[in-house]
Amino acid sequence: RKEVEQDPGPFNVPEGATVAFNCTYSNSASQSFFWYRQDCRKEPKLLMSVYSSGNEDGRFTAQLNRASQYISLLIRDSKLSDSATYLCVGRIYNQGGKLIFGQGTELSVKP
Amino acid sequence: DVKVTQSSRYLVKRTGEKVFLECVQDMDHENMFWYRQDPGLGLRLIYFSYDVKMKEKGDIPEGYSVSREKKERFSLILESASTNQTSMYLCASSTPQVSGNTIYFGEGSWLTVV
Numbered sequence: 001r002k003e004v005e006q007d008p009g010p011f012n013v014p015e016g017a018t019v020a021f022n023c024t025y026s027n028s029a030s031q032s033f034f035w036y037r038q039d040c041r042k043e044p045k046l047l048m049s050v051y052s053s054g055n056e057d058g059r060f061t062a063q064l065n066r067a068s069q070y071i072s073l074l075i076r077d078s079k080l081s082d083s084a085t086y087l088c089v090g091r092i093y094n095q096g097g098k099l100i101f102g103q104g105t106e107l108s109v110k111p
Numbered sequence: 112d113v114k115v116t117q118s119s120r121y122l123v124k125r126t127g128e129k130v131f132l133e134c135v136q137d138m139d140h141e142n143m144f145w146y147r148q149d150p151g152l153g154l155r156l157i158y159f160s161y162d163v164k165m166k167e168k169g170d171i172p173e174g175y176s177v178s179r180e181k182k183e184r185f186s187l188i189l190e191s192a193s194t195n196q197t198s199m200y201l202c203a204s205s206t207p208q209v210s211g212n213t214i215y216f217g218e219g220s221w222l223t224v225v
Contacts, residue, residue, distance in 0.1 A: 044154070087154070097206075098159050099144070099214065101153045101155075
């Protein structure tokens, strides 16, 4: 079983739609979680950190449920520019701070 | 502006060649990482280093070695390149801080082994 698992998609949605990505993790030593965005043939870039209390950044909302070992990302009012691959990431601090990546969920927003 | 630089962006090497991928960061970060990314498999950790001359194996270290002689430089070495090492390689660096996210990626090195 992968340490961080995501639905690979692709998710094809129209502009303006709301889309939700889910992620589960198996390593309870993972202490911090993030969502990264990766455009085609580019490096991943941080989208947002994920907190147990839930956090919002504009159209993006992230949530962490430690009891269920579950992370989510909600994108409201999708834009064409949101088309990318979204990576769920856990960070394990007692192992040198290494990042554990999910395989990514591909999002395609259509006009 | 903070920077992680991978000097070789696109390489084509022959099977059996020794390949060096260099990564330099200018942020005085303790931790550095090498990942490879393949379609359907995501990013997988090859090696990481949390201090000069220190290294730890990641999830897929076979066929690779690393060198960290200076804090700012972390090199990935393919002793004898094979076609299954064709991939995109990403270097990253970070502080060891618990809170927040201070992880930066290089732009990636696309390696083709023929």
